[in-house]
Amino acid sequence: MKHLLIFLCCLSAIQLSCEGPLNADEPGLLVPKTVDQDALLPSIRANNTQLHSEAFGDPTQPMLVVLHGGPGLDYRPLLNCKSFATEGYYVVFYDQRGSGLSRRESKSSYTTEIMLDDLEAVISYYRSSPNQKIFLLGQSWGAILATAYINQHPDAINGVILAEPGGFIWNDIKDYMARTRKYDLQSETLNDATYMDQFITAKESEQEKLDYKFGLLASSEGASDSPLGDEGHIPFWRMGALVNQAMYDLGKREQPDWTKNLSAFKTKVLFVYSEHNKAYGAAYAEHVSSAYPNVELKRIDEAGHHVMTFPAGWNNFKPFALQYLNELR
Amino acid sequence: MKTLIIFCTTILLPLTGVFAQTLNWHNIDGGKKNVVSVNAGWDYANTIGLAYTRVVMTKMPIALSGQFSKPAGNDLLDDFKSKLGGQIRLMTAGNFAVAASVYGNYRQYQSSMAKLQSFGCELTAIGGYYRAHWFLAMEFGFDKAIATRIRGSDWMKQNFPSSKDGWYVPTAGNFLFALQAGGSIKNVDLFLRAGQVTDQNFKSSAQVPFMAQVGVNVKF
Numbered sequence: 001m002k003h004l005l006i007f008l009c010c011l012s013a014i015q016l017s018c019e020g021p022l023n024a025d026e027p028g029l030l031v032p033k034t035v036d037q038d039a040l041l042p043s044i045r046a047n048n049t050q051l052h053s054e055a056f057g058d059p060t061q062p063m064l065v066v067l068h069g070g071p072g073l074d075y076r077p078l079l080n081c082k083s084f085a086t087e088g089y090y091v092v093f094y095d096q097r098g099s100g101l102s103r104r105e106s107k108s109s110y111t112t113e114i115m116l117d118d119l120e121a122v123i124s125y126y127r128s129s130p131n132q133k134i135f136l137l138g139q140s141w142g143a144i145l146a147t148a149y150i151n152q153h154p155d156a157i158n159g160v161i162l163a164e165p166g167g168f169i170w171n172d173i174k175d176y177m178a179r180t181r182k183y184d185l186q187s188e189t190l191n192d193a194t195y196m197d198q199f200i201t202a203k204e205s206e207q208e209k210l211d212y213k214f215g216l217l218a219s220s221e222g223a224s225d226s227p228l229g230d231e232g233h234i235p236f237w238r239m240g241a242l243v244n245q246a247m248y249d250l251g252k253r254e255q256p257d258w259t260k261n262l263s264a265f266k267t268k269v270l271f272v273y274s275e276h277n278k279a280y281g282a283a284y285a286e287h288v289s290s291a292y293p294n295v296e297l298k299r300i301d302e303a304g305h306h307v308m309t310f311p312a313g314w315n316n317f318k319p320f321a322l323q324y325l326n327e328l329r
Numbered sequence: 330m331k332t333l334i335i336f337c338t339t340i341l342l343p344l345t346g347v348f349a350q351t352l353n354w355h356n357i358d359g360g361k362k363n364v365v366s367v368n369a370g371w372d373y374a375n376t377i378g379l380a381y382t383r384v385v386m387t388k389m390p391i392a393l394s395g396q397f398s399k400p401a402g403n404d405l406l407d408d409f410k411s412k413l414g415g416q417i418r419l420m421t422a423g424n425f426a427v428a429a430s431v432y433g434n435y436r437q438y439q440s441s442m443a444k445l446q447s448f449g450c451e452l453t454a455i456g457g458y459y460r461a462h463w464f465l466a467m468e469f470g471f472d473k474a475i476a477t478r479i480r481g482s483d484w485m486k487q488n489f490p491s492s493k494d495g496w497y498v499p500t501a502g503n504f505l506f507a508l509q510a511g512g513s514i515k516n517v518d519l520f521l522r523a524g525q526v527t528d529q530n531f532k533s534s535a536q537v538p539f540m541a542q543v544g545v546n547v548k549f
Binding site: 021022023024028029030031032185186187188190191192193194195196197198199200201202203204209215216218219222223233235236237238 | 373374375400401402403404407408410436438440441442443445447472474476477479484488489491492493495496497498500501502503526528529530532535536537
């Protein structure tokens with residue numbers, strides 16, 4: 001037994017010495033480089049940060065700003081929305097501050113206010129005229145961010161599509177998150193999510209490691225026993241662990257309520273929820289969407305939480321979305 | 330530094346003995362040299378474990394052990410932890426005893442995203458009050474994942490094609506502060522361990538930042 005161990009250790013040492021051990025903090029090894037590390041990535045400078053961002057379509061057409069989930073995810077799972085560009089919309093994507101391939105910042109710099117200022121800066125960056133209509137399309141956390149923006153600027157937006165926001169007040173969000181993490185104690189999915197803690201730990205400054213670990217967690221969300229009901233794993237570039245942690249801590253501390261001023265937003269809102277997300281459902285969708293005075297509620301069949309990512313959900317979602325946008329353009 | 334880590338992985342693993350095996354040090358010199366232990370609880374996941382310990386009576390008793398544990402789940406051996414090491418009773422004062430342990434570990438984690446295989450080292454200090462029929466002790470340990478081989482799954486490689494598989498050093502460190510309590514009847518010990526897990530930065534911690542374990546030792 002002892003000899004076997006010595007053999008195995010020598011073998012691993014030989015391999016280590018041949019290839020050279022890798023540093024998990026080196027950019028580009030475990031997770032892709034961010035825009036400040038790779039000049040070839042499309043980016044914009046806005047609100048004193050550098051954001052991974054692209055826009056498609058005619059810049060003079062009504063703008064549709066796509067807001068991804070997380071916090072900390074990126075816009076890769078929402079790229080189907082590019083097709084709105086061929087329907088006469090100027091489609092703008094960006095990875096939010098500290099998310100996806102956007103530049104990483106310190107944990108203390110992430111606040112809801114700065115995320116809202118970023119959104120305003122992105123709109124200003126791409127806006128071709130003061131009369132250009134602006135629509136928001138938010139998925140999950142992106143739908144919460146869109147709502148927080150409308151709550152702050154009820155006259156700034158011409159329409160909004162919201163897909164399964166966890167809630168607009170902290171208690172709703174907290175309860176919803178708890179429902180999305182209901183796994184059997186004996187399940188593979190639970191140990192896939194928690195067992196990794198003994199393999200990877202990181203300081204706040206070691207964002208490559210943090211983001212890689214956060215990405216591994218995505219395996220539990222795409223598992224077949226996940227309440228979210230997605231068809232599989234969602235594609236992503238890079239998770240932003242620190243911004244996710246920061247926003248969650250802020251939520252716990254500040255108990256936000258982003259509904260106080262929504263009554264001033266009289267425009268119809270398209271609010272969608274998925275058929276397969278067991279943590280959501282019609283009753284919860286009605287409850288959350290009731291914060292808006294004028295809502296069109298739609299169930300997206302054959303879809304899980306990420307309604308715009310997989311083909312069936314997307315094909316069922318797009319006609320509703322397009323009809324809504326065309327009514328308001 | 331890297332050379333030192335490689336040296337430790339290569340040399341320390343085979344030499345270190347025991348285990349953070351929970352023992353009643355009062356009864357260690359009772360003539361039974363073999364201890365088989367079964368345990369279950371939360372150790373970064375819902376786990377079950379099996380351990381074997383051989384007691385070597387010297388001036389300072391040494392317990393050499395090996396342990397294997399695995400979490401629950403559908404896939405039988407995709408995740409597991411194995412340890413080899415030694416525990417030594419450093420001193421006694423009346424019914425008080427202080428012990429230390431050093432052990433090497435090899436563990437594996439696999440999900441649909443990646444496979445991680447890691448060599449590491451655990452150092453623990455244990456101090457407590459030991460009577461013939463019960464004991465109560467505190468332990469403070471540090472668990473370092475010294476070198477971890479990370480291999481992305483096919484899905485992960487599709488998602489991020491230029492990701493680099495290989496040995497990463499070091500990747501993790503976690504402290505454990507725990508309490509041990511147990512009762513002993515004849516050749517059987519029943520024990521309970523529970524404690525707090527925090528990472529080496531004392532800032533962030535595991536998703537489930539505690540461990541708890543119940544187990545039984547049978548001596549023969």
